[in-house]
Amino acid sequence: MSGDSGRLWHTVRHLRPVQVYGRVWFRLFRPRPDLRPAPPRRPVHRSLTPTPEYPASMTGPQQFRFLNEPGDLGAEGWDNPGREKLWRYNLHYFDDLNARASHQRSSWHTALLADWIRENPPGQGTGWEPYPTSRRIVNWVKWALQREGVDTGLRDSLAIQARWLSRRLETHILGNHLFTNAKALIFAGLFFEDEEAEEWLKRGLEILGREVPEQILPDGGHFERSPMYHALALEDLLDLINLMRVYPDAIPERYRHFVEEWGGLVAPMLTWLDAMSHPDGDLAFFNDAAMGIAQTHASLDNYASRLGFTPLPASGNRITNLAPSGYVRLTRGSAVAMLDVAPVGPDYLPGHAHADTLSFELSLFGQRVFVNSGISCYGTGEQRLRERGTPAHNTVVVDNTNSSEVWLGFRVARRARPVGLVVEDGDSCVVQCSHDGYDRLPGRVRHTRRWVLEDGTLVITDELTGRYRAAQARFHLHPSIRVEATDGDQTTATVALVLPAGQKLRLSTNSRMIGQTPSTWHPEFGVSEPNLCLVMELAGAPLQTCLTWNTIP
Numbered sequence: 308m309s310g311d312s313g314r315l316w317h318t319v320r321h322l323r324p325v326q327v328y329g330r331v332w333f334r335l336f337r338p339r340p341d342l343r344p345a346p347p348r349r350p351v352h353r354s355l356t357p358t359p360e361y362p363a364s365m366t367g368p369q370q371f372r373f374l375n376e377p378g379d380l381g382a383e384g385w386d387n388p389g390r391e392k393l394w395r396y397n398l399h400y401f402d403d404l405n406a407r408a409s410h411q412r413s414s415w416h417t418a419l420l421a422d423w424i425r426e427n428p429p430g431q432g433t434g435w436e437p438y439p440t441s442r443r444i445v446n447w448v449k450w451a452l453q454r455e456g457v458d459t460g461l462r463d464s465l466a467i468q469a470r471w472l473s474r475r476l477e478t479h480i481l482g483n484h485l486f487t488n489a490k491a492l493i494f495a496g497l498f499f500e501d502e503e504a505e506e507w508l509k510r511g512l513e514i515l516g517r518e519v520p521e522q523i524l525p526d527g528g529h530f531e532r533s534p535m536y537h538a539l540a541l542e543d544l545l546d547l548i549n550l551m552r553v554y555p556d557a558i559p560e561r562y563r564h565f566v567e568e569w570g571g572l573v574a575p576m577l578t579w580l581d582a583m584s585h586p587d588g589d590l591a592f593f594n595d596a597a598m599g600i601a602q603t604h605a606s607l608d609n610y611a612s613r614l615g616f617t618p619l620p621a622s623g624n625r626i627t628n629l630a631p632s633g634y635v636r637l638t639r640g641s642a643v644a645m646l647d648v649a650p651v652g653p654d655y656l657p658g659h660a661h662a663d664t665l666s667f668e669l670s671l672f673g674q675r676v677f678v679n680s681g682i683s684c685y686g687t688g689e690q691r692l693r694e695r696g697t698p699a700h701n702t703v704v705v706d707n708t709n710s711s712e713v714w715l716g717f718r719v720a721r722r723a724r725p726v727g728l729v730v731e732d733g734d735s736c737v738v739q740c741s742h743d744g745y746d747r748l749p750g751r752v753r754h755t756r757r758w759v760l761e762d763g764t765l766v767i768t769d770e771l772t773g774r775y776r777a778a779q780a781r782f783h784l785h786p787s788i789r790v791e792a793t794d795g796d797q798t799t800a801t802v803a804l805v806l807p808a809g810q811k812l813r814l815s816t817n818s819r820m821i822g823q824t825p826s827t828w829h830p831e832f833g834v835s836e837p838n839l840c841l842v843m844e845l846a847g848a849p850l851q852t853c854l855t856w857n858t859i860p
Contacts, residue, residue, distance in 0.1 A: 313720075314712060314720040315720075316720075317720035317721045318714075318718050318719065318720045321657075322655050323655045325479065325481075326479050326480070326481065326655065327479075329478045332479070333477075333479050338430075338474040339430075340429030340430045340467055340470070341467065341471070342463075343466070344459075344463055345459075345462040345465065345466035345467075345499060346499040346501035346503055347500050347501065348462065348500065349497060349498060349499060349500035349504070349554060350500075351452070352552075352553060352555055353553055354553070355449065355453070355549060355550065355553050356549050356552075357613065358405060358549065358610065359542065359602045359606045359607065359609075359610050360405065360406055360407045361402055361405075361602075362406060362599075363403055363407055363408060363409070363412070364402055364403045365406075367415075368418065368419075371398060373397035373398065374391075374393065374397065374831075374832035375832060375833030375834055376833050378394070378398070380398070385399070385423070385426050385427055385432065385433075386433050386434070391684065392433065392686070393684075393686075395433045396433065396438065396439045398434075399423075399433060399439040399443055400439055400442040401423075401446040401447065401450075402442075403416070405446055405449050405450060416450070420447075420458075420461055421458075424460060424461065424464045429467050429468075429471060430471060435468075435471065437472055437475045437476065437484070437488055438477065438484055440468050440471065440475075440491070441490065442487065443468065444469060444472065444491040444494055444495055445490060445491055447461070447465050448465070448498045451465075451498065452498075452553070465495065466495070466499060468495075469491070469492065469495035469496075469507055470503075472491055472492065472495075473492060473506075473510060476489075476514075480656075480658075481656055482522070482530075482531060482653070482656045482658070483522075483536050483539065485514060485518060486514075486515070486518055486519075486522060486540065486543060487543065488514070489510075489511040490515070490543050490546065490547060491511070492507045492514075493511035493515070496509070496510075496511060497550055497551070497553070497554045497557055505559075508557070508558075508559075509559065509562075512558075512559075512562045515547075515565070516562070516565065519565075519568075519569065522540065523540070524631040524632055526575065526630065526631045526632050527575030527577075527578055527579035528583075528629055528632035529541075529576075530653050530656075531594070531653065531656065532594050532633065532650070532651070532652050533595050533652075533659045534580065534583040534584070534590040534591055534594075535595060535600055535601050536595070536659060537579065537580060538590065538601035538602055538603075538607060540576075541576045541607055542610070544572060545573065545607070545610050545611060547569065548566060548570055548573075548614060549614060551565075551566050552614075570616065573616045574617075574618070577604065577618060577619070578622075580607065581608075581621075582629060582634070582636045582645075583629075583634060584603070584604045585645075585675055586643055586670050586673040587675065588604065589603055590603075591668050591679075592668065592678060592679040593634070593647050593649075593663060593666070593668075593679065594651070594659050594660050594661050594663065595659035595661070596682065597681055597682050597683075597830065597831050597832055598830050598831050599831045599832070600831075600832070624638070625637065625638055625732055625736050626638075626732045626736050626738075628730050633648050633725060634646065634647060634648070634649055635648060635738050637736045637738070637760045639760050639761065640762050640763070640858050641671055641672045641673070641856075641858065642670070642765065642856075643669070643670045644667055644668070644670075644758065644760060644765065645667060645669075646665075646667045646758060647663055647665060647667065647702075648728050648738070648740040649664075649725065650722070650724055650725065651664065651711050651719060651722045651723065657711075657718075657719040658718070658719075659717070660695075660713065660719050660722070661694075661696075661699075661700065661711075662697040662700070662712075662713050662723070662744070663679060663697070663699075663710075664702065664710050664725060665702045665710075665754060665756045666700035666702040667701050667702075667767075669765065671806065671812060671856060672806060672808065674785070674787070674806050674807060674810075675787075676784065676785055676788055676804070676806070676812065677782055677783060677784065677785070678701075678783055678828055678838075679699065679700045679701060679783065680699035680700065680783060680826065680827065681694070681828060681829035681830055681831075682694050682832065683829035683831075683832055683833060683834060683835055684832065684833070685716055687715050687716040691716050692713065692714070695709075696709050696713060697710045698781060699826075700781070700783070701781060701782050702754075702756070702780070702781065703769050703780050703845065704778065704779050704781060705745045705748065705752050705771065705777075706745075706776050707777070708748065709744075710723040710754075711744055721744075721747055722744065723743060723744025724743050724744070725740050725742050726741050726742065727739070727741045728740045734761070735759050735760065735761045736759070736760040737757070737758070737759050738757070738758045739756070739757040739758075740756060741753055741754060741755040745773070745775075748773070748775065749774070750774025750775050751773045751774075752771055752772065752774070752778075753771070753772045754769065755769070755770045755771075756768070756769050756770075757770075762858050763856055763857065763858040764853065764854065764855050765853075765854040766851065766853050766854075767851070767853075767854075768849050768850070768851050769845060769849060769850045777844070778845040779843065779845065780818075780842070780845060780852065781840050781842055782814075782840065782841040782842075782843075783826055783839075783840045784804065784838050784840070784841065785838065786828055786836045786837060786838040787806070787807045788804050788838075789805040790804060790823060790839060790841075791803040791804070791805045791811070793821065799815060799817055799818075799819075800815070800819060800821045800843075801813065801814065801821075810857070811856065811857070812854060812855070812856045813854070813856070814852065814853070814854050815852075815855075816843050816850065816853070817848070818843035818845075818846075818850055819844075820843075820844070821842070821843055822841070822842035823839050823841060823842075824840045824841075824842050825837065826838050826839065
C-alpha cells in the first residue's frame with residue numbers, strides 16, 4: 308500500500324459510516340431555501356440571564372478585527388476569497404451583537420443586520436454553511452431577547468436560517484459541530500411558537516440527548532480533549548440551561564429532565580476546566596487550544612453562579628487525575644504541571660488533535676515556563692502542520708517523525724495510544740506512561756516518560772526501546788523566560804533559566820549538550836511570538852532532565 312493510500316486508509320477506517328455516506332449526501336443534496344414568513348414569537352416567562360461577554364470585534368460601522376486581523380466589509384464584502392475561511396466564519400457569527408459594551412454600537416448592529424440579509428441570499432456563500440449559521444442563530448436570538456420589538460425582516464430571516472439548518476445538519480462531521488447545530492435548533496425552536504418551531508426544538512433536543520452523554524466524559528471533560536473546545540461546550544450547555552429557563556413551559560415533558568441532567572454536568576465541567584488552566588487563569592495548550600476564542604474558567608464560573616450553580620471548592624489535591632480524559636495535573640508548592648497521557652481524541656473524530664502525546668506544560672510562581680506551541684491558524688498549510696506536529700510540543704521526537712500521523716488541516720491516520728499509566732501520590736508525585744505511536748517505525752520504538760515532582764524539583768526521565776537513528780527531547784520555553792548561562796562536561800549539561808520576576812530555575816540533564824533552537828509560540832490565532840526550544844539528544848541510555856528551583860520566591 309503506497310504512503311498516501313495507506314495514510315488515507317488509516318484515516319478512513321476509524322470513521323463511522325454516517326461520516327462517509329453523510330459526506331457524499333451533504334455534497335450532492337442541496338435543499339431549496341424555504342422563504343415563508345416566520346412563525347409567531349413565543350412569549351417569555353422570564354428574562355435571559357446575562358451571558359458572558361466577549362471583546363468587541365467591530366471597530367467601526369463596517370470595520371472588524373477577527374483572529375487579530377483587521378478587515379473592512381465595505382472594501383471586501385461578506386465572502387472575500389482572499390480571507391481564510393475561519394476569518395470569514397467569524398464575520399458571519401455576529402458575536403459583536405452580545406459583546407462588551409454592545410449597546411454603544413447598536414446603530415452599527417442594526418445596519419449590519421440589514422446589510423447581511425440583503426447581501427447574503429438564502430443558501431448561498433460561506434455564511435450559510437451550517438456552523439456559522441448555527442452560531443449566528445444563537446447570537447441573533449440572544450440579541451432579540453434583549454429587545455421588545457424585532458424587525459419583521461430579521462424574524463423572517465431567522466426562520467429561513469433555522470429551516471435551512473434543519474436540513475443541513477453536520478452529521479458527517481459530528482462532535483462539536485453537530486452539538487452547535489442542535490443548540491441553534493433549540494434556540495430557534497424556543498424563540499418561535501408553532502408546529503414548525505416545535506419540530507426544530509424536538510430535533511435539537513433529540514440530538515443533544517444522544518450527544519451530551521457521549522461528548523461529556525465521566526470526569527467532566529469534552530471528548531475531543533481540547534481545553535478550548537471544552538470551554539466552548541461548557542458555555543453552550545450553560546446557554547441552553549439559561550434559555551430553557553426563559554421558556555420553561557415550552558419544553559416537552561419527555562425532555563424536561565435534560566435541564567436537571569445538564570445542570571449536573573456544570574460542576575464537573577468547571578472542575579475539569581480549572582484543572583486544565585494555568586495559574587494565570589487561561590488554558591493549557593493541548594491539541595487545538597488558544598487564548599481569546601473561549602471564555603476562561605473564571606468567566607464561566609461567574610456565568611454558572613449567575614444561573615444559580617454553586618461552584619465546588621478547590622480540591623487542594625497534589626494530583627488531579629482526569630483519567631477518562633487522559634490528563635493529569637500535579638501541584639506542589641509554586642509548581643503546577645499538566646501532563647498529556649491522553650488519546651488524541653475520539654477515534655472517529657480526531658480533527659482537533661495534535662501529535663502531542665506525553666507532552667506537558669509547567670508553571671512556576673504563577674508564570675508559564677514550559678509551553679506547547681499553541682495554534683495560530685486553521686487551514687491546510689505548512690504552518691498548521693508544523694503547529695500540530697510533535698516537534699512543536701514538549702515531548703520526544705524519534706527519527707524526525709510525528710508520534711501521530713497528522714496531515715492536512717484536520718486529519719489523523721495512525722495515532723499514538725497511551726499505555727501503562729501509573730499515578731502515585733506518596734512522598735513524591737509520580738506519573739509514568741508509555742505510548743505506541745512509534746511502533747510503526749521499522750525499529751518498533753516505544754517511548755516511556757516518567758515525571759517525579761517534589762518540593763523544588765521536577766525530574767523527567769525519557770526512555771526509548773527499539774531501534775532508531777536519532778531522537779530528541781524538546782522543551783519549549785515561554786517567550787518571557789530568559790536563558791542566562793550554560794555549563795556542562797562530557798556527561799552532563801546545565802542551563803539557568805530566569806523568570807520575569809527574577810526567580811531562577813536550573814535545568815540539568817545527563818545529555819552531553821543542550822541545544823537552543825529558535826521557535827515560535829502562538830497564544831492566539833494570528834499571533835506568533837519568538838521563543839527558544841531546548842533540545843537534548845537521546846543516545847541509547849534513558850535521558851534524565853532535572854529541574855530545580857528555590858521554593859521561596
